[in-house]
Amino acid sequence: MLQTKNIREKEPVIHRLARVEGQLRGVQKMIADDRDCREVFQQLIAIRAAVQSASLSYLQGVVSECLLNMDDSDDLDVQKATMTDLIKMLGKLSE
Template sequence: MANISQLSEEERNDIVQRLKRIEGQARGVQKMVDEDRECGDILTQLASIRAAVNSLNGELLEAYLLRCIQNPDDFGSPEKAVQQAVRALVRS
């Protein structure tokens, strides 16, 4: 199986930074709700969060699929690597 530890330190740091940014955005939305802000403004911020999560999901999916292709034996067999890749695509 592919673990996050198999990414480079730079890649992991980038993921952590992006997650922290997403966390900050979510806290900002919570504050907007607490402050009784306009729904349209909140929806705009939620769309930004969704876009950030989708982007991060895409990058992780790409790294995972590359791992499936480049190291199929890590999954037991090429067939199992393909199965894992398809499952990852379906879940994303």
């Protein structure tokens, strides 16, 4: 299992996701208030970019730390499987 307890790595991602949460609520209100569809779409694009940025930040910081401190670090097969899984996830991020 990959996980971290390092708050310095997690805190920026948590902060970004909290901002995204606020943006999502704002877009819901925009739609309910029948705002211009271009404005709504612009906000949706901004949300997508913010989520992608948070995902990359998480991948860079937290996951790299996790990989360096893996419990099964002596098992090369586990390391390879973990890296393969992360690369697959990164590919999905760019879709």
